[in-house]
Amino acid sequence: MLLIHCPYCGARPEIEFRYGGEAHIARPSDPSALSDGQWTEFLFLRSNRKGVHAERWRHTHGCGRFFNALRDTVTDKFVTSYKIGDPRPVPDEERR
Amino acid sequence: MNITGAAARFSFATLLRNAASGHARWSRQWRSPEPKRGYDAVIIGAGGHGLATAYYLAKEHGIRDVAVLEKGWLGGGNTGRNTTIIRSNYLWEESEALYEHALKLWEALSHELNYNVMYSPRGVLMLAHNLHDVHVLKRHVHANRLAGIDNEWLTAEQAKAFCPPLNILADMRHPVLGAALQRRGGVARHDAVAWGYARASDALGVDIIENCEVRAIRRAPNGAVMALETTRGVIEARRIGVVAAGHTSVIMAMAGLRLPLESFPLQALVSEAIKPVLPCVVMSNTIHAYISQSDRGELVVGAATDQYVSYSQTGALHIPVHTLEAICELFPAFRRLRMLRNWGGIVDVTPDRSPIISKTPVPGLYVNCGWGTGGFKATPGSGQVFAATIASDEPHPLAAPFSLQRFVSGRLIDEAAAAAVAH
Numbered sequence: 001m002l003l004i005h006c007p008y009c010g011a012r013p014e015i016e017f018r019y020g021g022e023a024h025i026a027r028p029s030d031p032s033a034l035s036d037g038q039w040t041e042f043l044f045l046r047s048n049r050k051g052v053h054a055e056r057w058r059h060t061h062g063c064g065r066f067f068n069a070l071r072d073t074v075t076d077k078f079v080t081s082y083k084i085g086d087p088r089p090v091p092d093e094e095r096r
Numbered sequence: 097m098n099i100t101g102a103a104a105r106f107s108f109a110t111l112l113r114n115a116a117s118g119h120a121r122w123s124r125q126w127r128s129p130e131p132k133r134g135y136d137a138v139i140i141g142a143g144g145h146g147l148a149t150a151y152y153l154a155k156e157h158g159i160r161d162v163a164v165l166e167k168g169w170l171g172g173g174n175t176g177r178n179t180t181i182i183r184s185n186y187l188w189e190e191s192e193a194l195y196e197h198a199l200k201l202w203e204a205l206s207h208e209l210n211y212n213v214m215y216s217p218r219g220v221l222m223l224a225h226n227l228h229d230v231h232v233l234k235r236h237v238h239a240n241r242l243a244g245i246d247n248e249w250l251t252a253e254q255a256k257a258f259c260p261p262l263n264i265l266a267d268m269r270h271p272v273l274g275a276a277l278q279r280r281g282g283v284a285r286h287d288a289v290a291w292g293y294a295r296a297s298d299a300l301g302v303d304i305i306e307n308c309e310v311r312a313i314r315r316a317p318n319g320a321v322m323a324l325e326t327t328r329g330v331i332e333a334r335r336i337g338v339v340a341a342g343h344t345s346v347i348m349a350m351a352g353l354r355l356p357l358e359s360f361p362l363q364a365l366v367s368e369a370i371k372p373v374l375p376c377v378v379m380s381n382t383i384h385a386y387i388s389q390s391d392r393g394e395l396v397v398g399a400a401t402d403q404y405v406s407y408s409q410t411g412a413l414h415i416p417v418h419t420l421e422a423i424c425e426l427f428p429a430f431r432r433l434r435m436l437r438n439w440g441g442i443v444d445v446t447p448d449r450s451p452i453i454s455k456t457p458v459p460g461l462y463v464n465c466g467w468g469t470g471g472f473k474a475t476p477g478s479g480q481v482f483a484a485t486i487a488s489d490e491p492h493p494l495a496a497p498f499s500l501q502r503f504v505s506g507r508l509i510d511e512a513a514a515a516a517v518a519h
Contacts, residue, residue: 001412002404015414019403021358036504044356044447044503048345050407073359076408 005081006059007067020056022046023068024088052079054088105210125291126298131305134332135163137486138324139339140310140347142166143175144286145464145471146339147293147304148479149486151209154300156480157487162302163333165326167309167343171290174341174471177441179364179386179398181377182473183220183281185240185247190497190509191450192243197494198477199280205476211292213284214391219376220281221250221259223426225270229382233276240278250275259376261427268425270383283377283388289475313350313461320459321351337462337486342407342442344465351458355465356503357444360401361411362469365420365438369393373429383422395433397423401443401469411440443469447503449512453482453495462486463500 002014028034028042047053053073058066069081070091079091104110104123114122137153139146142164153159166172182202184195201208202215224230233249240247252264255275264272294304305328312325313336323332340347342359374389386398399419402411416438424431446452446466451474453464464482467474481492491499502508 001414014412022405036506040356040504041354045354046345046356046358047349047354048358048405048444050343050346050359053405055405071404073406074408076404076406076410 002076002078004057004069005078006057006062006065007081007083008063008065009059012059012062016059016061018058018060020058020066023054023056050074052091052093056084057081125295126304129303129305131163131308131326131328131331132303134323135303136161136333137335137337138162138331138333139164139337140324141173141339141341142170142290142294142304142306143173143339143341144171144289144293144475145341145467145478145482146337147171147290147297148475149337149339149464149482150302150304150479151293151297151300152480152483153487154297154302157483159487160301162297163331164297164302164304165308165310165324165331166304166306167327169306170294170304171287174441174443175286175290175475177364177439178286178472179388179396180283180286180472181220181281181379181386181388181398181470182215182217182284183278183377184245184473185220185222185236185276185278185281186511187236187239188509188511189243191511192240192245194477194481194494194498195474196243196245197481198474201476201480202284203280205284205289205292209292209296211288211295213288213292215282215284217280217282218388219258219277219279221255221376221378222276223255223272223378223380223382224274224276225272225380225382227273230273233274237276245278246280247276247278250277259374259378261373261429262378263426263428270380270422270425272426281377283390285391286472289472293479310347310350313347315351315458318459321461333460335460335462335486337464337482339464339482341465341467341471342444344444344463348456348463351456351461353456353458355452355463355500356447357452357466358405359407359442359444360404361406361408361440362401362443363399363411363415363438363440365397365399365416365435366390367395367397367430367433367435370395370433374427378426380422380426383425385419385422385426387423387427394436395430397435401445402440407442409440409442443467443471445469448508448510450509451478451498452500453478453485453491454499454501455485455489455491456500
């Protein structure tokens with residue numbers, strides 16, 4: 001079971017959280033202007049990264065708030081978690 | 097069929113002869129060749145689906161200059177990790193056609209491959225625990241019968257008669273109100289499926305190249321695929337079929353493509369071996385438990401996926417615990433059994449829980465993926481329709497509804513909503 005760091009409550013066990021899928025997929029600002037291909041991209045296409053993955057979590061059985069996290073999908077180890085609206089941090093692995 | 101010096105056909109006579117010589121003279125069943133400079137077609141992934149694709153390319157389309165590349169060992173991914181359930185009782189017509197096509201191939205597969213895949217149509221029982229389940233499963237029964245697929249409704253008492261260890265007492269947390277039974281459903285030996293296809297395709301001239309990880313896809317100026325860079329050198333190919341299950345997104349990213357896929361760990365576990373006790377496959381979508389008994393006597397239990405994207409081939413303990421709680425309530429006699437092994441496989445899940453068998457925007461690149469948590473049952477059918485798609489550069493009629501185009505047109509085949517569960 002993952003130990004997940006909620007930016008508001010601290011480290012808690014995974015069963016308190018629900019996964020929210022890939023982070024930083026912005027809702028279209030003008031939905032009626034989107035082509036079918038752009039809808040496909042927004043609704044269905046995912047990076048499904050093997051490596052550091054930016055994802056949403058919700059502390060359902062705690063504060064109830066959404067936040068984002070970076071996690072390595074090979075080791076399942078969290079790099080960091082951050083508040084919704086903050087930009088995606090650049091982890092050390094990606095700086096090198 | 098013996099064009100490459102591969103093993104001779106199995107028969108009662110070869111069995112007797114080898115028994116008489118103490119089983120010391122069985123030959124290798126397939127070669128371990130060095131990769132050639134190039135091939136007509138290269139399949140990425142030597143699991144059941146990839147090997148089946150290569151087999152039908154060689155057998156039905158005369159394309160024998162084929163290599164199957166595998167980064168690990170043959171059948172070592174989800175083919176060797178799944179719980180081997182075979183059934184075709186899906187809801188939508190497109191799925192019914194595809195899975196029933198596969199089920200019909202299973203029925204003759206041991207004969208076709210001259211290899212015993214131990215297909216055992218012992219019946220798949222899907223339990224209903226509430227009124228909604230009853231409605232959903234009855235709808236499946238009727239839809240299947242209209243499509244000519246066997247499926248029947250059993251009362252709780254009839255379900256218990258078919259599967260005696262099942263608990264149908266009314267005071268359970270999730271009482272059994274009835275069940276849908278597909279008698280032709282069952283299980284097969286997963287390793288034997290990979291080995292049987294490997295042996296049969298090798299005999300037709302297919303090169304199976306293990307420990308060969310694809311690192312990059314080289315493209316021609318017109319965008320078409322040209323070659324693969326692998327850990328065993330550059331391999332040229334005009335046609336590339338990607339059958340890489342959980343790693344499909346990784347391979348397709350090498351061609352600059354994003355797919356509607358997310359990869360999750362799916363866990364399974366087996367108990368210690370006991371005498372025959374469970375005569376069929378029992379599934380419960382509502383309380384998420386899948387169980388059957390292997391020929392070795394182990395109870396084979398399938399659990400749910402973990403909730404997060406991962407490539408780790410392992411998952412959290414609370415997932416199998418949840419499943420085992422359900423199993424213990426359905427089968428109180430199993431409570432004292434010890435579980436021997438627990439593992440995870442990485443499954444590629446689509447938004448509508450239906451597979452993708454498709455051409456791609458890149459000429460010469462084809463993809464067969466998104467089988468999610470239930471691909472094993474489709475192995476022969478998946479390989480056959482994907483081989484036809486690669487050979488003719490046109491989707492096989494059964495594969496056409498499962499193209500990538502459905503995520504643009506919106507014509508999804510929503511088995512997730514139909515079953516309310518990943519399968």
